[in-house]
Amino acid sequence: MKIAVAREEKNVSGHFGHCEGFMIYELEENKGLNRSFIKNPGHRPGYLPLFLKELNVNVIIVGGMGETAQQLFNENGIEVVVGAKGFCDDVVQKYIQGELKSTGNVCTEHNYE
Template identity: 65%
Template structure:
């Protein structure tokens, strides 16, 4: 299974579309086998869900995400987990342990006024 975490530095990004990139973890039997950084190729409506599907990602984790993006990930059979905060490595471990649940945090517009992912 591949889990992509939208990141800024070592922290989960508040908005997946504007993150610096994605740390993609390869997980098997609740063990991280390795990870690789995939730079964000650019924020264009509808592009990132297809881009990550092409990377064989099964799960996307982010602080916040727009409703349309969540729908597109679902159409690409990628599980969406939003509302995550903190260190990307810790968040992935919480996901593996079944302790990370999506809050359904939706960004309503692109002018977030510092509320996206809160």
């Protein structure tokens, strides 16, 4: 399984499309195998869900994301977890332990997605 966390410095980004990049966590049997950082290749409508799908990401974790982006991730078979806050490594651990649930919130204050 691969989990992508939209990152700003070492924390979960509140704005998906304009994050600095993505921490990618590769897991096997809920144990971390690898983690790496991939710089945001640039925000264009509809692009980032496909970009992360090509990296074989299964889950995207973020603070905030628009409705269209959430739909595109779902259409590409990628689980969306919104409403996350804190240090990226801690948030992934919470997800693995089943303690992190999506708030389901849709970011509407910005026209990014």
